[in-house]
Amino acid sequence: MKRIDMNKKKKRESLLDSAFSLFINNGFHKTSISDIVEAAGVAKGTFYLYFKDKSDIRNHLISHKASLVFHNAYRSLTDSGITDFEEQVIFFIDHILNQFSEDRQLVLLLSKHLSWGMFKNFLSAAELKDSENILGIFHNLLSEAAYTYRNPEVMIYMIVELVSGTSYNSILYGQPLPLEQLKPYIYDTVRNIMKNERVKPAH
Amino acid sequence: MKRIDMNKKKKRESLLDSAFSLFINNGFHKTSISDIVEAAGVAKGTFYLYFKDKSDIRNHLISHKASLVFHNAYRSLTDSGITDFEEQVIFFIDHILNQFSEDRQLVLLLSKHLSWGMFKNFLSAAELKDSENILGIFHNLLSEAAYTYRNPEVMIYMIVELVSGTSYNSILYGQPLPLEQLKPYIYDTVRNIMKNERVKPAH
Amino acid sequence: MKRIDMNKKKKRESLLDSAFSLFINNGFHKTSISDIVEAAGVAKGTFYLYFKDKSDIRNHLISHKASLVFHNAYRSLTDSGITDFEEQVIFFIDHILNQFSEDRQLVLLLSKHLSWGMFKNFLSAAELKDSENILGIFHNLLSEAAYTYRNPEVMIYMIVELVSGTSYNSILYGQPLPLEQLKPYIYDTVRNIMKNERVKPAH
Amino acid sequence: MKRIDMNKKKKRESLLDSAFSLFINNGFHKTSISDIVEAAGVAKGTFYLYFKDKSDIRNHLISHKASLVFHNAYRSLTDSGITDFEEQVIFFIDHILNQFSEDRQLVLLLSKHLSWGMFKNFLSAAELKDSENILGIFHNLLSEAAYTYRNPEVMIYMIVELVSGTSYNSILYGQPLPLEQLKPYIYDTVRNIMKNERVKPAH
DNA sequence: AATGAATGAGTTTTCATTCAT
DNA sequence: GATGAATGAAAACTCATTCAT
Numbered sequence: 001m002k003r004i005d006m007n008k009k010k011k012r013e014s015l016l017d018s019a020f021s022l023f024i025n026n027g028f029h030k031t032s033i034s035d036i037v038e039a040a041g042v043a044k045g046t047f048y049l050y051f052k053d054k055s056d057i058r059n060h061l062i063s064h065k066a067s068l069v070f071h072n073a074y075r076s077l078t079d080s081g082i083t084d085f086e087e088q089v090i091f092f093i094d095h096i097l098n099q100f101s102e103d104r105q106l107v108l109l110l111s112k113h114l115s116w117g118m119f120k121n122f123l124s125a126a127e128l129k130d131s132e133n134i135l136g137i138f139h140n141l142l143s144e145a146a147y148t149y150r151n152p153e154v155m156i157y158m159i160v161e162l163v164s165g166t167s168y169n170s171i172l173y174g175q176p177l178p179l180e181q182l183k184p185y186i187y188d189t190v191r192n193i194m195k196n197e198r199v200k201p202a203h
Numbered sequence: 204m205k206r207i208d209m210n211k212k213k214k215r216e217s218l219l220d221s222a223f224s225l226f227i228n229n230g231f232h233k234t235s236i237s238d239i240v241e242a243a244g245v246a247k248g249t250f251y252l253y254f255k256d257k258s259d260i261r262n263h264l265i266s267h268k269a270s271l272v273f274h275n276a277y278r279s280l281t282d283s284g285i286t287d288f289e290e291q292v293i294f295f296i297d298h299i300l301n302q303f304s305e306d307r308q309l310v311l312l313l314s315k316h317l318s319w320g321m322f323k324n325f326l327s328a329a330e331l332k333d334s335e336n337i338l339g340i341f342h343n344l345l346s347e348a349a350y351t352y353r354n355p356e357v358m359i360y361m362i363v364e365l366v367s368g369t370s371y372n373s374i375l376y377g378q379p380l381p382l383e384q385l386k387p388y389i390y391d392t393v394r395n396i397m398k399n400e401r402v403k404p405a406h
Numbered sequence: 407m408k409r410i411d412m413n414k415k416k417k418r419e420s421l422l423d424s425a426f427s428l429f430i431n432n433g434f435h436k437t438s439i440s441d442i443v444e445a446a447g448v449a450k451g452t453f454y455l456y457f458k459d460k461s462d463i464r465n466h467l468i469s470h471k472a473s474l475v476f477h478n479a480y481r482s483l484t485d486s487g488i489t490d491f492e493e494q495v496i497f498f499i500d501h502i503l504n505q506f507s508e509d510r511q512l513v514l515l516l517s518k519h520l521s522w523g524m525f526k527n528f529l530s531a532a533e534l535k536d537s538e539n540i541l542g543i544f545h546n547l548l549s550e551a552a553y554t555y556r557n558p559e560v561m562i563y564m565i566v567e568l569v570s571g572t573s574y575n576s577i578l579y580g581q582p583l584p585l586e587q588l589k590p591y592i593y594d595t596v597r598n599i600m601k602n603e604r605v606k607p608a609h
Numbered sequence: 610m611k612r613i614d615m616n617k618k619k620k621r622e623s624l625l626d627s628a629f630s631l632f633i634n635n636g637f638h639k640t641s642i643s644d645i646v647e648a649a650g651v652a653k654g655t656f657y658l659y660f661k662d663k664s665d666i667r668n669h670l671i672s673h674k675a676s677l678v679f680h681n682a683y684r685s686l687t688d689s690g691i692t693d694f695e696e697q698v699i700f701f702i703d704h705i706l707n708q709f710s711e712d713r714q715l716v717l718l719l720s721k722h723l724s725w726g727m728f729k730n731f732l733s734a735a736e737l738k739d740s741e742n743i744l745g746i747f748h749n750l751l752s753e754a755a756y757t758y759r760n761p762e763v764m765i766y767m768i769v770e771l772v773s774g775t776s777y778n779s780i781l782y783g784q785p786l787p788l789e790q791l792k793p794y795i796y797d798t799v800r801n802i803m804k805n806e807r808v809k810p811a812h
Numbered sequence: 813a814a815t816g817a818a819t820g821a822g823t824t825t826t827c828a829t830t831c832a833t
Numbered sequence: 834g835a836t837g838a839a840t841g842a843a844a845a846c847t848c849a850t851t852c853a854t
Contacts, residue, residue, distance in 0.1 A: 007838085008838075011838090011839090029232060032822075032823060032824085033823080033824065033825090034822085034823075034824090042839080042840090043839065043840045043841055044824095044825085044840085044841065044842095045825090045826080045827080045839070045840055045841065045842095046838080046839060046840070046841095048824095048825070048826080049838070049839075053824080053825090054824090116372060116378075116379070150388075151380075151388070153379050154379055154380060154385065154388050155388075157369060157372075157379050158365065158369055158388060158389070158392055160368075161364070161365060161368025161369045162361065162364060162365045162368065164368065165363075165364030165365065165367065165368040166360060166361055166364045169360075176356050176357055176360050177354075177357060182357065185353075185354070185357050185358075185361060185400075186361070188399060189361055189392075189395075189396055189399070192392075192395045192396070192399055193392055193395070196391060196392070196395055197388075214813095214814090235847080235848060235849080236848075236849060236850090237847090237848070237849090240816095245814080245815090246814060246815040246816055247815080247816060247817090247849090247850085248814065248815055248816065248850090248851080248852080249813085249814060249815070249816095250849095251849095251850075251851085252813070252814075256849075256850090257849085413817085414817075417817090417818090435638060438843075438844060438845085439844080439845065439846085440843085440844080440845090448818080448819090449818065449819045449820055450819085450820065450821090450845095450846085451818070451819055451820065451821095451846090451847075451848080452817080452818060452819070452820095453846095454845095454846070454847080455817070455818075459845080459846085460845085518721065522778060522784075522785070557786075557794070559785050560785055560786060560791065560794050561794075563775060563778075563785050564771065564775055564794060564795070564798055566774075567770070567771060567774030567775045568767065568770060568771045568774065570774070571769075571770030571771065571773065571774040572766060572767055572770045575725060575766075581725075582725070582762045582763055582766050583760075583763060588763065591759075591760070591763050591764075591767060591806075592767070594805060595767055595798075595801075595802055595805070598798075598801045598802070598805055599798055599801070602797060602798070602801055603794075620834095620835090641826080641827060641828080642827075642828060642829090643826090643827065643828090646837095651835080651836090652835060652836040652837055653828090653829085653836080653837060653838090654829090654830080654831080654835070654836055654837065655834085655835060655836070655837095656828095657828095657829075657830090658834070658835075662828075662829090663828085
């Protein structure tokens with residue numbers, strides 16, 4: 001990569017880093033583009049060389065950070081050697097929640113976007129390759145599962161909303177319980193949802 | 204109530220109505236105080252006689268609208284004569300979801316706020332009397348229940364997050380299923396959560 | 407008029423005066439709204455209470471200044487007692503050119519707009535009452551004229567374009583002749599145009 | 610011409626062509642240098658190798674396009690064999706108006722600049738050789754004319770302003786008459802101006 | 813209590829111009 | 834000659850808030 005391209009990438013990442021930090025600390029709406037460029041140490045016009053507007057840089061941030069989280073979880077899952085589908089789901093969730101609890105800023109950034117709508121519309125298209133696409137992964141795992149399920153899409157929908165909804169307050173405020181104490185309740189419920197949605201053994 | 208108080212109340216309600224409609228149609232951040240006062244037909248300064256700022260009027264709106272929803276659900280529940288705790292919970296949820304599906308604007312206003320955090324911090328303090336406080340109601344019902352539960356607060360937390368998370372997309376976009384088709388899945392899961400959290404028969 | 411309305415009118419006129427002076431001295435495109443409000447001694451937001459944008463204030467200026475010029479010329483014409491149509495036209499033109507040569511700033515403001523298109527589309531609608539509308543005046547005078555003309559609209563069109571085109575350089579730069587020396591040529595030509603377009607005596 | 614000069618000329622002309630098209634379609638002030646270089650397919654810095662700024666390229670465009678128009682008209686005039694001065698003037702005007710009515714973009718570009726000031730200050734210096742200089746041509750023709758005229762410079766001034774002023778709206782908007790219908794009025798008037806300015810037969 | 817004119821800091825966005833490569 | 838990333842001044846416009854009436 002040429003020197004100038006290195007520099008370009010550096011500027012872009014400097015903007016992304018600054019925006020991330022400001023969005024987290026002050027909130028999206030209270031962060032101005034002036035704030036971002038000042039923190040990044042670049043001129044105001046430079047922002048517009050890399051991003052269309054404030055929403056654009058947020059979307060890039062979200063898809064970038066989310067893709068990292070899922071990529072990590074998926075790699076660990078592959079390494080883990082777990083073969084049972086339902087245990088794979090639990091492992092995957094656990095890995096993501098652990099990443100979140102170690103980086104609460106991630107939760108703040110992704111919180112309102114980590115919903116089924118994001119998986120469906122956003123992640124599928126954006127920065128993830130097909131094999132890393134969260135729904136694609138899910139369907140791959142599903143095809144190897146020991147059971148078939150009443151409505152897998154609804155099942156994952158309920159799991160996603162339950163997990164993202166319950167983990168948010170727990171990680172950020174320890175309410176109603178700290179994450180480690182809440183996990184057993186969540187995982188019990190997730191297991192129950194899957195068990196309950198089983199139709200019959202596959203094959 | 205004196206004539207002047209009537210007038211005062213009228214202005215306040217006009218502001219609330221206008222703000223509601225504008226928040227719903229244009230979004231909170233794209234609605235200015237100028238927009239609100241213009242729609243309400245009052246002068247700009249008048250806004251500040253009744254509300255501190257834009258967030259203040261939103262909070263009043265949310266607590267007001269939410270209190271109506273819960274009040275309706277609770278009254279119907281009382282009228283229903285249902286005595287079994289778990290069926291009371293289902294009835295209560297169903298009543299609220301029906302109100303939401305008949306008034307999608309309510310969902311748009313309350314969506315991001317209809318979470319356990321709202322019940323805990325917001326509703327308990329705001330406009331609801333003690334007997335109408337959602338958590339108070341819940342504990343009253345619970346004390347008459349046939350079972351005791353492992354951790355009732357965590358249980359209601361999971362139910363609230365599951366129901367609010369899953370119903371949002373369903374009501375607004377019919378995704379991944381229209382509400383009426385999604386309900387069986389939700390209620391099954393809610394029943395399972397409660398069943399699974401039972402510790403022993405009370406008494 | 408109330409004190410507050412006086413004040414409003416004063417602010418508006420202060421903005422118009424400042425804009426006029428800046429447009430003349432620096433040109434429309436090199437004048438910013440910041441310049442205007444600073445010169446007028448009002449806050450930036452105040453500008454937008456009175457005018458939509460920079461073009462808006464320019465249009466108000468043009469129509470205001472033009473209406474003054476025509477109003478003056480028409481009043482003098484009425485006072486003059488001249489009855490012959492062709493002499494009325496000459497008198498009217500002469501009066502306007504005299505106003506311009508005494509206030510070259512007016513020429514700078516109106517120059518590119520003092521065309522037949524302006525009479526047709528702009529002045530007719532804007533600030534002039536019907537009886538002061540330039541085309542209305544023209545047709546009134548025409549109806550009393552001793553002759554009818556081949557195509558009065560084309561005739562006035564040619565006169566307007568000839569007079570406005572030739573007077574501009576003459577007034578501003580004395581080229582190719584100072585106005586007073588150019589006038590005989592212009593008036594000769596205008597008289598010739600009218601004479602040439604005569605069809606027959608009216609009645 | 611060397612290959613590199615070809616290339617250089619090509620870039621310059623590409624910039625001129627792009628600027629012409631953008632000025633016509635979007636207007637001078639709404640066209641940015643970025644727009645021009647993008648349309649021309651060259652880098653931003655390249656613009657400044659050929660032109661000083663936006664006004665500079667416009668001036669080059671105007672003088673270039675205008676010189677083409679006059680050159681064409683003059684060549685045709687020479688070919689026509691017309692010897693009478695006043696008919697030469699009419700022929701020359703007619704040829705130019707025909708070019709304009711076949712290329713309305715030319716009118717848009719030249720409109721506000723096709724005035725006597727342009728002939729005097731601009732064209733005489735710029736791209737036209739002496740024998741193609743419009744005023745030079747005029748004086749050459751004049752020296753062969755059958756009459757002398759009161760003030761030939763004022764005469765041409767009036768003709769130029771009359772013709773350019775009246776043709777603009779007619780060509781672009783068909784107002785107050787389409788060009789072909791307006792021409793008789795214009796040419797009548799031009800002939801009258803010349804006839805009226807005759808002093809005596811030459812020689 | 814009610815008004816609404818006035819404020820001016822703050823925001824987004826554009827764009828001519830430079831200069832290291 | 835050619836490039837195009839970077840600049841940052843400057844532009845238009847918004848809007849929550851105040852306060853004299």
